[in-house]
Amino acid sequence: MATAGKVIKCKAAIIWEAGKTPSVEEVEVAPPRSGEIRVKIVATGICRTDDHVLKGFFPNISYPVIAGHEGAGIVESVGPGVTCVKPGDKVIPLCLPQCGECDCCLSPKTNYCLKNHFQGSFQNWMPDKTNRFTCRGKQVYHFLWTSTFSEYTVLPEASIVKISDEAPLDKVCLFGCAFPTGYGAAINTAKVEPGSTCAIFGLGGIGLSVVIGCKTAGASRIIGVDINKSKFAKAKELGATECIAPQDFKKPINEVLMEMTGLGVDYAFEAIGRIDTEATALSSCHAGHGVCVLIGEPPAGSQLSITPIQLISGRKLTGCLVGGWKLKDALPKLVSDYMNKKFNTDTLITHVLPFEKIGEGFELLQTGKSIRCVLLF
Template structure:
């Protein structure tokens, strides 16, 4: 291609500082170095984590930054040593890398690669601690090495996977984060049993994906919980058997759930990112064998205070990163299952907007009017 080995100028949405709406700018994207891949992004979703970046919830994050981590595109060029993809391949960037070399990647028990920002330094810069983005003479930082809010982006080969060439990129982009995070929380982390009861706190894209996972696992009672009743219809369409709003009750929602289920819910999931709802979800779970899975990401610096008696009787509190999936292994399979109509990924795509309307996409997210807005370049 004519662009191989050259700097590419393209449009990107830059968050210049905390609290500022992303602005569309022309950026320069450098060619990939050793074990790096440059990708033309075709479609990207707006995830609540991107909103958290906008609001400064992650204190280790450096600005200005190009956010976005739920995208799909086509490989433009590769650097020396890359063997997993080639130019022209359809790909999904991985916000959770899979290096294949660290102790977690080598363990059959783990999926949280030690190169992720949870374990090592923030993925604000490439592994060599330089950036591939510049704008107006300034260095622009990456987000989780993928930065899909740029028409072209560069990432390490540990953070990319090839997918079926027939996959519709404007739809499977949602497999980059929200869907596997929720679906896998039910299937992999909780291991929901057939005939069981489940309660999902938060009915956004991740919460709805948890509902689909619970249904696929054979749960007989799936309770959706949200203060926004406008989300109830979609939740029931995807498998919820009933929906509750905490605002409709004078007592705490965990007490309501214990009352209507007997001794509590078999499996509870927190998909909002608030320590208060984590506590409520844990207290809602069955006193002897309940499993509570923390899926949402609370703001940095949050601390969870738990009465140990809740755990002594047998409840389990579990963490969940990207649904327990090893993304390089899992995403091609999820793409195939989507194309075989094994789950309804399209139901999560509530709005489709041109990339230039990214601000409108954030407004829809903040107002609770969207499940997932997909931006097209």
């Protein structure tokens, strides 16, 4: 392309400091270096994790920063040595890298990659500890090596995957985070069995994707739990058999679920990121064999307190990172399954806005009026 090797000026949403609404600015995006790819982002979703960045929940984030990790786009140019993609390819940035070389990537037991943002310093820079964004003469930091809140972004090879040329980017951007995270929590992590009973705490984009996963796995009873009743219709459309709101009961919701199911649910999923809800989800599980999967990400430093007998009796508590998928391997197939109508994720998108209205998109998320808002460049 004509822009290859040159600095590109484009629009991006910058969070200048924690607590401040993103500001749409003109930024300069440097060309990719060795092992890097520059991508023109076409569409990006707004995820709760991005809201956590906005609110300063993560102590290792440096500001100003360009957030965003749920996008899809087209390769503009590649740096020396890149072989996994070429200019013109449709791609999805990966919020969880897959380097293919570390101990975890070489193991079939985990999708964790030792180059991810939990290891050492947060991914505010590219792997070589430099950055590719500047605005008003100041450096602007990266987020998760994705930064999809920029019309152009630069990623390392470990954080990108090629998808079908026929994929609709304004739809499959959700495959960057929300859908595989929730769907995989049911399919990969919990391994939901046919005829089982499930409870999903939190019916946002990830929680509803759990619903899709539980239905696909053949669960006979899928109970959605949320304080926002406006989400119930969507949950039932996707497969929930019933929905309940904690404020409608005078007793703890875990006791309500126990009464509804007898000994508790077979599988409980926490897709909010609240310590109290995580404890409640565990207490809702079948006393002898229930499995509780933690998906939501609480503020940094949070501590979960449990009673050992809850686990000794047979319950299991586990976590789930991006649905347990090795994303480079899994996403092309998941996108193909979507295009073959194995599942319908389009219904998760409740709002579509031009990128310049990103502030409105965050407001829709914060007030619970949207499931997923997709921004278009």
